[in-house]
Amino acid sequence: MQHWQLFSTPLHLSPEQVRQLWPRLHRGDTEPCPTADDLLEAWTLFHRGEFEAAVERGLSLTAKGQHAAWTLVNRATAVYANYMEPQESLRLNLLEQAAEQARMHTELQPDNPNAWYLWAYSLGRYAQGISVAKALAQGMGIRVRDALEKTIALNPAHSDAKFALATFHAEVIDKVGELIARMTHGARKDLGLALYAEAHAHNPSSLVGMLEMAKGLVMLEGDAQQAHAHTLYQQVSGAVATDALEHLVVALARATLSDL
Amino acid sequence: MAKKAPRRTAERILEVTLKLFNRFGEPNVSTTLISSELNISPGNLYYHYPAKDELVNALFARYQASLHKLLAAAPEVADLEDAWFFMHSLLEGIWHYRFLYRDLNDLLTKNRKLEAELKNMLQLKTSAFLALLQSLDHHGVLAINATERDLSATHMVVMLTWWLSYEYVRDPRHAMEDENAQQSLLRGAQHVLGLLWPYATPEARAHLQHLMRVYSGTDGPRLQKA
Numbered sequence: 001m002q003h004w005q006l007f008s009t010p011l012h013l014s015p016e017q018v019r020q021l022w023p024r025l026h027r028g029d030t031e032p033c034p035t036a037d038d039l040l041e042a043w044t045l046f047h048r049g050e051f052e053a054a055v056e057r058g059l060s061l062t063a064k065g066q067h068a069a070w071t072l073v074n075r076a077t078a079v080y081a082n083y084m085e086p087q088e089s090l091r092l093n094l095l096e097q098a099a100e101q102a103r104m105h106t107e108l109q110p111d112n113p114n115a116w117y118l119w120a121y122s123l124g125r126y127a128q129g130i131s132v133a134k135a136l137a138q139g140m141g142i143r144v145r146d147a148l149e150k151t152i153a154l155n156p157a158h159s160d161a162k163f164a165l166a167t168f169h170a171e172v173i174d175k176v177g178e179l180i181a182r183m184t185h186g187a188r189k190d191l192g193l194a195l196y197a198e199a200h201a202h203n204p205s206s207l208v209g210m211l212e213m214a215k216g217l218v219m220l221e222g223d224a225q226q227a228h229a230h231t232l233y234q235q236v237s238g239a240v241a242t243d244a245l246e247h248l249v250v251a252l253a254r255a256t257l258s259d260l
Numbered sequence: 261m262a263k264k265a266p267r268r269t270a271e272r273i274l275e276v277t278l279k280l281f282n283r284f285g286e287p288n289v290s291t292t293l294i295s296s297e298l299n300i301s302p303g304n305l306y307y308h309y310p311a312k313d314e315l316v317n318a319l320f321a322r323y324q325a326s327l328h329k330l331l332a333a334a335p336e337v338a339d340l341e342d343a344w345f346f347m348h349s350l351l352e353g354i355w356h357y358r359f360l361y362r363d364l365n366d367l368l369t370k371n372r373k374l375e376a377e378l379k380n381m382l383q384l385k386t387s388a389f390l391a392l393l394q395s396l397d398h399h400g401v402l403a404i405n406a407t408e409r410d411l412s413a414t415h416m417v418v419m420l421t422w423w424l425s426y427e428y429v430r431d432p433r434h435a436m437e438d439e440n441a442q443q444s445l446l447r448g449a450q451h452v453l454g455l456l457w458p459y460a461t462p463e464a465r466a467h468l469q470h471l472m473r474v475y476s477g478t479d480g481p482r483l484q485k486a
Contacts, residue, residue: 082303082306083301083302083303083306084301084302084303085302086291086292086295086296086302087290087291087292088290088291088292088312091302091306125310128306128310128311129306129310129311130311130313131311131313131314131317132311132314133372133373134313134372137372211307215307248301248303251301251304252301252303252304252307255269255300255301255304256269256304259268259269259272
């Protein structure tokens with residue numbers, strides 16, 4: 001099997017450092033810090049940017065019946081696919097795989113919000129990858145929305161799911177227009193804006209959230225939001241990244257701003 | 261302007277993608293090639309355009325917008341100079357987005373938007389050519405009845421739309437390169453205009469022959485006097 005691309009500069013994070021940074025790194029998904037050392041070590045690989053190794057380690061734990069490790073496996077797969085995999089077909093395969101695994105995870109742990117969130121996240125990214133219009137025609141929109149709503153119902157403090165649900169509203173409206181979006185997919189501009197505001201208020205330091213919000217606000221309100229979006233890009237690009245995902249996000253914001 | 265940062269990146273991605281699509285054909289251009297050509301990370305490309313289809317759709321939307329603007333001018337075409345300019349501008353649009361025609365069958369099979377919209381585009385072009393022919397008839401440039409207008413409008417649309425494919429087959433290695441654009445477009449405009457010949461009034465016919473000679477850069481076509 002072809003190996004995944006390596007993160008440019010793997011970070012030197014120890015499990016103990018990850019434990020200390022955990023509240024900040026997982027404020028968005030509220031995943032509890034693992035009490036078992038082996039799972040914390042697997043998460044450490046993820047935060048260092050060793051995504052393939054994180055998945056391998058995670059799978060060895062799920063094989064032993066540690067269902068919570070599916071969150072790590074699916075997150076690492078989806079994040080790698082979304083930010084690092086250069087080949088479109090491989091990227092889509094990985095997202096599809098993560099979505100299927102997350103769906104299984106919801107059966108194993110139906111009360112685990114991150115099982116639902118990662119199902120929505122992987123499926124949503126997959127839907128974007130094959131084009132939103134095509135995905136909506138195949139009925140994926142409803143599944144993504146329902147899984148995000150389920151996540152929030154299980155844990156109202158899940159700000160990542162709120163950012164994602166806001167993006168769902170923005171993407172659908174952007175692709176099919178406000179009227180059809182409301183009538184056929186229940187997507188509404190006011191709901192999207194309210195969800196972004198709520199998620200941002202709850203987790204104002206979420207770099208991924210700010211990046212998604214910058215794009216989504218422009219989709220929802222066009223030029224009226226350009227200045228706001230620009231401020232968000234500046235905030236993200238000036239932030240100090242603590243783990244690999246944040247490094248990827250900061251680099252993306254900087255690249256966007258450097259195009260001036 | 262500083263406030264346009266997100267748009268600027270998206271714009272740069274579109275410009276480079278269009279260049280690559282035109283040069284190598286859409287099926288031969290991967291997202292990997294696009295991000296490496298732009299020297300941006302895959303994540304950055306996906307952030308702005310999560311699917312290759314979105315790139316195709318965004319480029320098509322631009323083509324459509326520019327074409328609509330141009331086609332709206334068809335009823336105002338009052339003489340042969342206008343007509344020549346109109347054909348040439350349409351061909352320039354096609355040249356600018358030539359990837360759409362280069363791999364048309366492939367794109368039509370896999371892209372729903374193109375499947376739905378391209379036939380509307382042909383219909384719009386046909387209506388515009390009908391308006392153009394009517395206007396030229398009205399201004400005494402042509403003497404053409406309704407049946408002949410219907411036939412000619414279709415002939416003109418077909419020739420204009422697939423002119424570049426004809427050029428491509430004649431010289432696959434060079435026809436799609438930028439340095440050959442001017443000559444291809446001139447030849448195309450000349451031949452589309454030539455379809456008016458049978459209906460041109462005697463004064464217009466002399467003018468038409470003159471125009472075709474000037475724009476062909478040679479002695480022009482050997483048209484027989486009717």
